[in-house]
Amino acid sequence: MKANIVLLPGDGIGPEVTQAAKAALGAIAKRFGHEFAISEALMGGAAIDATGEPLPAKTLAACQEADAVFLGAVGGPKWDKSEKRPEQGLLAIRKALGLYANLRPAVTHPALYDASPIKADRLEGVDIMVVRELTGGIYFGEKEEGTDAAWDRCAYSGEEVDRVLHQAARLAKKRGGKVTMVDKANVLATSRLWRRRTEALFAEHYPELELEFLLVDAAAMHLLSRPASFDVLVTENLFGDILTDEAAMLVGSLGMLPSASLGNSGPGLFEPCHGSAPDIAGQDKANPFAALLSSAMLLELGLGLTEEAQILKEAVYDCLTQGQCTGDLGGKLGTKAATQAVLARII
């Protein structure tokens, strides 16, 4: 097949892990005879430096015309005090492409049990699909920032809630048949909206699914004490952001968590859950597997190439089984060598 893929390397370790993704997509294309036109565009801090904007119009236009988009990571101390922030570009592209559902799978693997701070017996069989609402809530509300006071508005419409709930329910039907909805309904009005919409929507459309409600503080605890009891976890933007970094440590490292951001039409955006990791940037230390697993999601969910995605995932997991991984997982390989180990299993 022919596909137009746009890469947004971004900042910090973003370009390092994007190189890994590019190499893997190239290797898959070669093995299966696909023609992937892979191009790169400016995004985040790199784009601010070059153009003054975190998401230049040219970049957005290229993404809108693409079949799929891959993003490394954006941000870093260099831009933390600047008027325009790299992260604004990330929020803007998610909004512009209508990517309201962010799928973040957290799946444990026996080869990584030692890398997790959680006891191995709790990690057996953990396979959680977090569905994070991505274009609403407090990240997108009005804000005011004064020297002595500041506020952020958190707002959701029923429609915004329903569409991501449908996405979560459809996934649960194909998986273990359970949905956990996480909110703070004992305090927040928006959470009470989420709860009412969830009760009504599941009663009407998905009565066959098991439905669980958890308050977010307790959910953070249950994720560690009984992670294997979760199937699909659906939640609002802020809670999903936080809980998925926690879930990454069930797997063993933030460098292991991939994601797919999807809307109703147009290209999906595929990105590791981690940030630009300034503390290890430029040192060949970044774990490229979250980026490679995000590339597998791009192949499967972005381009419909299921077999190709499976080959890439198996290559990553085989490396893990053989201990061929980066330092965050207890391995000895650098980013480039870990990527090569995966590529050697694809060709």
Ligand SMILES: NC(=O)C1=CN([C@@H]2O[C@H](COP(=O)(O)OP(=O)(O)OC[C@H]3O[C@@H](n4cnc5c(N)ncnc54)[C@H](O)[C@@H]3O)[C@@H](O)[C@H]2O)C=CC1
């Ligand atoms: N999607 C994105 O572009 C995101 C961007 N950010 C931005 O990234 C910058 C740094 O944020 P932090 O809070 O430090 O979060 P971070 O996710 O960049 O790093 C947190 C910790 O995890 C480690 N880590 C992250 N990815 C890793 C990988 N692939 N391999 C090995 N270790 C890895 C880092 O070294 C660091 O110790 C900030 O500017 C933040 O706004 C943060 C999260 C997501």
Ligand SMILES: CC(C)CC(=O)C(=O)O
């Ligand atoms: C700019 C932030 C919302 C990025 C982030 O932490 C994430 O998407 O996980």
Ligand SMILES: [Mg+2]
């Ligand atoms: Mg995050």
